[in-house]
Amino acid sequence: xxxxxxxxxxxxxxxxxxxxxxxxxxxxxxxxxxxxxxxxxxxxxxxxxxxxxxxxxxxxxxxxxxxxxxxxxxxxxxxxxxxxxxxxxxxxxxxxxxxxxxxxxxxxxx
Amino acid sequence: xxxxxxxxxxxxxxxxxxxxxxxxxxxxxxxxxxxxxxxxxxxxxxxxxxxxxxxxxxxxxxxxxxxxxxxxxxxxxxxxxxxxxxxxxxxxxxxxxxxxxxxxxxxxxxxxxxxxx
Numbered sequence: 001x002x003x004x005x006x007x008x009x010x011x012x013x014x015x016x017x018x019x020x021x022x023x024x025x026x027x028x029x030x031x032x033x034x035x036x037x038x039x040x041x042x043x044x045x046x047x048x049x050x051x052x053x054x055x056x057x058x059x060x061x062x063x064x065x066x067x068x069x070x071x072x073x074x075x076x077x078x079x080x081x082x083x084x085x086x087x088x089x090x091x092x093x094x095x096x097x098x099x100x101x102x103x104x105x106x107x108x109x110x
Numbered sequence: 111x112x113x114x115x116x117x118x119x120x121x122x123x124x125x126x127x128x129x130x131x132x133x134x135x136x137x138x139x140x141x142x143x144x145x146x147x148x149x150x151x152x153x154x155x156x157x158x159x160x161x162x163x164x165x166x167x168x169x170x171x172x173x174x175x176x177x178x179x180x181x182x183x184x185x186x187x188x189x190x191x192x193x194x195x196x197x198x199x200x201x202x203x204x205x206x207x208x209x210x211x212x213x214x215x216x217x218x219x220x221x222x223x224x225x226x227x
Contacts, residue, residue, distance in 0.1 A: 009150075036216075043113070044153070044201070044218040086152050097143060097155030097166065098216065 002027040004089050006101035013077050014109050021072040021104045023061075023087030032090040033063055033070040034098065039083045047072075047085070057081070077108045112136065114219035116202050122225045123192055130188045131222045135204030142185050143216065144177055145201040146170065153201055159185060192226045199223050 003026040013019055025031060035047040048056045050063040050070060061072045070087060084105050088098040115134040123129050135142050140161050145153035156175070157167045161182040171177075174192075179185040189196055200223075203216040 004152075043220055046215045049215070088152075097145070097158055097168070098153075099155065100152030102150065102152050 002099050004101035006104050008104045010105045012107040019074045019077045023070045025089050034088040035072050036086045037083050079108045082108045116219035116222050120223045128190045133185045133202030139204035139206045141205045143203040147199045194226050197226045
């Protein structure tokens with residue numbers, strides 16, 4: 001069965017400091033990994049996905065199949081980055097639902 | 111607002127009652143998903159539709175739960191004989207996926223918060 005683990009429920013860093021939100025997954029095939037974000041009083045929305053190899057709002061994430069990880073990183077945190085972040089996995093290759101982690105609440109202190 | 115719309119936003123009901131939620135996806139989206147989220151957890155997949163066909167159901171979806179998408183547009187999720195454990199946020203999401211391709215970007219609604227007393 002596929003599983004996504006986000007070990008930190010809460011992460012607090014100061015503005016301007018680097019941020020790394022951890023995500024590990026368990027899946028026997030070739031997964032597709034995503035990061036979704038929910039800002040206060042807003043809907044859950046896609047932040048980025050590994051297949052796009054993109055940087056969104058300064059965030060990047062690299063899929064490491066050896067370590068089965070997909071950590072989210074940003075070199076310099078901004079106050080507007082404060083939000084709930086969810087890592088999600090899709091088995092891909094067809095239709096199925098995403099498996100989400102429990103989420104990490106990121107707080108950027110001024 | 112042309113995003114995914116869910117109604118009602120909040121529902122309070124007594125144990126044993128039936129409830130129905132509605133989801134209107136983004137108009138051209140062919141896939142529609144239902145998720146459930148409880149406090150401190152990420153969204154959990156319940157079921158999804160490709161147009162009007164319900165293609166997958168999670169084992170979380172007991173026989174008290176039923177979902178429909180009769181014309182391939184809006185969807186309803188009904189919970190019969192509600193239990194206190196059904197209290198959660200019910201999220202709907204939609205996506206546009208060309209046939210044969212994998213899951214793409216999901217657009218979520220604001221959810222329906224169910225409280226079973």
